[in-house]
Amino acid sequence: MRHFGHQASGRERGVTILEIMVAVAILGIMAATVAPLARKTVQRQKELELHQALRDVRAAIDEYKRLADQKLITDEDVTAMGLPPDLETLVEGVQLANGELTKKKFLRRIPKDPMTNSTEWGLRSYQDDWDSRSWGRENVFDIYSLSEGTALDGSSYSDW
Secondary structure, three states: OOOOOOOOHHHHOOHHHOOOHHHHHHHHHHHHHHHHHHHHHHHHHHHHHHHHHHHHHHHHHHHHHHHHHHHOOOHHHHOOOOOOHHHHHHHOHHHHHHHHOOOEOOOOOOOOEOOEEEEOOOOEEEOOOOOOOOOOOOOEEEEEEOOOOEEEOEEHHHHH
């Protein structure tokens, strides 16, 4: 039994340098395995956000087209193909041709591309080639990410 005031033996004084080195090595191994998982988790989350943003804008384009085909959007707001002239039109809204002063908005705001951290998107007109990277400006038929990155599944973000 130890009493206060007695000197502790050499074994009881503290932690040895070997114990510290082992602890640091274990922490290093743990950090090395967790860091890539954390990066993949962040990338996976951004990919989910990109999918959602693309889905939201494409749904807004489809809704605009549906209303245009039903002649529910006033003529000055409709392009020849019944597609929005630009993404801003989906946010600003259009006058409905229902006899009321009703304005239909399709998006609250242009979503941010999580891969580029920008609201700039690649756009395609109905008249453009399906894989075109330049917008013909006739209307907005489709959007794509301007990111040149590669997804976890090996595909290019710009092909989504």
